[in-house]
Amino acid sequence: MAYNNKTALIKWIAILTMTIDHIGYYLFPSLLFLRVVGRIAFPCFLYTTVKGVRETRDFRKYLLRLVLTGVISMPITAQTGNVFNILFTLALFALSIKDYRFILPAIFLAQFTEYGLYGFLMGWTIYVLAEKQVGAGIVLFLLVNALQFPSLQGFAALAFIPLLLPVTFPVRPLPKWAGYAYYPIHQVVLIFIARLM
Incomplete structure (x- = not known):
């Protein structure tokens, strides 16, 4: 898949x-600003999921990578209360934009994953943005995030800045498996460090 x-x-x-x-x-x-910055991540992952679904040569393998990484990460993310972690949210979203017949089942199942129904709706606003319907995408994006204020998740609206800016310079892409492997591994490392502190 050529990003x-x-x-x-x-x-x-x-x-x-x-x-x-x-x-x-x-x-x-106690450093809340770190979590505020972190709100940018989820919309960005949704954007790469839209592009991934559109550009992958084998959707089944793409979906399998999401689900497999989610399953491997379950023992780790369960410690934060998110058994069905973000990878499952992304997998359901990917399935729904690949085949619209799965939208309703995905909406139902998304309620049991990290980010829940909000995450699924956010995915579709990113889909509209990524499909070049910029005006409608911005409106939907801001509306969905407005529902989250004053909670921390409302700061996900900050993500529209990198999502809308043009990129005119070369960027080296991550190797295909690097992002998937990084998700569980970096959390294991952080949990280990936390226990030493």
Whole structure:
């Protein structure tokens, strides 16, 4: 799957902001700004999922990677109360945009995953943005996030800045499996460090 420069950059931003978020969660829970920065990650992962579904040569393998990483990560994310973690949310979203017949089942199942129905609706606003319907996407994006204020998740609205900016420079993409492997591994490392502190 050949990512373009923007998709590659958005994925790097997603990984970086997710890491900052988890550093805040596991190591420095009193530093709220780390969690605020971390709200940018989820919309960015949704964007790369839209592009991934559109550009993958084998959707079944793409979906399997999401689900398999989610299953492997379950013992880790269960410690935070999110048994069915973000990977399951992304998998349901990917399935729903690949085949619209799965939208209603995905909406139902999304309620049991991390980010729940909000995450699923957010996915569809990102889908509208990614499909070049920028005006409608921005409106939906801001409306969905407005429902989350004054909770921390409302700061996900900050993600529309990198999502809308053009990328005119080359960006080296992550290797295909690197992002998937990084998700459980970096959390294991942070949990280990937290227990030493």
